Amino acid sequence: MKKVIICILLSGVSGVSGILFAQDNATQDTTYWTHSLKGILGINQSSFTNWQAGGENTIAWNTLLELNGNYNRDRTSWENRLKVGYGSINQKSTGFRKTDDVLSFRSKIGYRFVKDKPAWLTTASVSFLTQFADGFNYPNDSIKISAFLAPGYALIDLGIEFKKGGGDKFSALFSPLAMKLTIVNDDLLSAAGAFGVSPGENIRYELGTSFRLDYKDEIIKNVNYSGSLLLFTDYVENFGNVDVYFTNLFVFKINDVFAATLSFDFIYDDDVTIQEFDDSGNLTGEGPRLQYKQVLSLGLTLVLPREKDG
DSSP: HHHHHHHHHHHHHHHHHHHHHHGGHHHHHHHHHHEEEEEEEEEEOOOOOSSOOOOOOOOEEEEEEEEEEEEETTEEEEEEEEEEEEEEETTTTTTEEEEEEEEEEEEEEEEEEEETEEEEEEEEEEEEEOSSSSSOOOOOOOOOOEBBBBBBEEEEEEEEEEEEEGGGEEEEEEEEEEEEEEEEEOHHHHTTTGOOOHHHHHHHHEEEEEEEEEEEEETTTTTEEEEEEEEEEEESSSSSSSSSEEEEEEEEESSSEEEEEEEEEEOOOTOOOOOOOOTTTTTTEEEEEEEEEEEEEEEEEEEEEEEOOO
């Protein structure tokens, strides 16, 4: 278990090092790097004193940070992306509760079949997804249902990729050889066999095939979209049962300082059991379910390098 986590972290460190410290390389090398940063901070606050219509004092905030570092030279490309998001709300009656929580990293290296035709590549990639803080099924905050590295998902794949227009907007990657690792580094959740691991185990290995679509573009003036669809099925157990990870982010630019963001994500994992309860707390059903998350925010934004007008 420790070796797996160390390998994943080393992969992440090497990718982030490429993003943050490429400028320290020789001048000849840095010309092949492109970097970008996107940061968004949204805050919402309300306060009531003797307000006849009623209301409850609240303060809410959420933040999103995305770092990209891409290298292109001759037939070789190397793409790195680190995404961090967190948010919470504080109400007088309930206290602090998180509203968003994500930590993801992806590093992908490709080699073009033909130097002057960059559309087709053979590609190897590693991606990782987890969260920062413990999760609860509110309003029940006494039973933990998730934590840092519980779950943690790592996907290592090798395949063929098609890029349209150099891959800045659209890419499709088919990987006939992919390994998915589900990590549950929490004794309580591990003992319960959460997220598909065997009870008492901390990690589950799956060997299968994956297919990924990535798209980003300014769909209309001042509205940017980025999305990713990942499909995975296991060769050994329940082949044909497809795990789905679908992320979407819209950024509505107001000016160089303010922007609104709308994100909605879908997850379906056949190995994750979701319990459903009625208003009295009685269990009404359990099994795989479609997971959905939506976050709307208005606040400060920072995008580097800045886009040129016109």
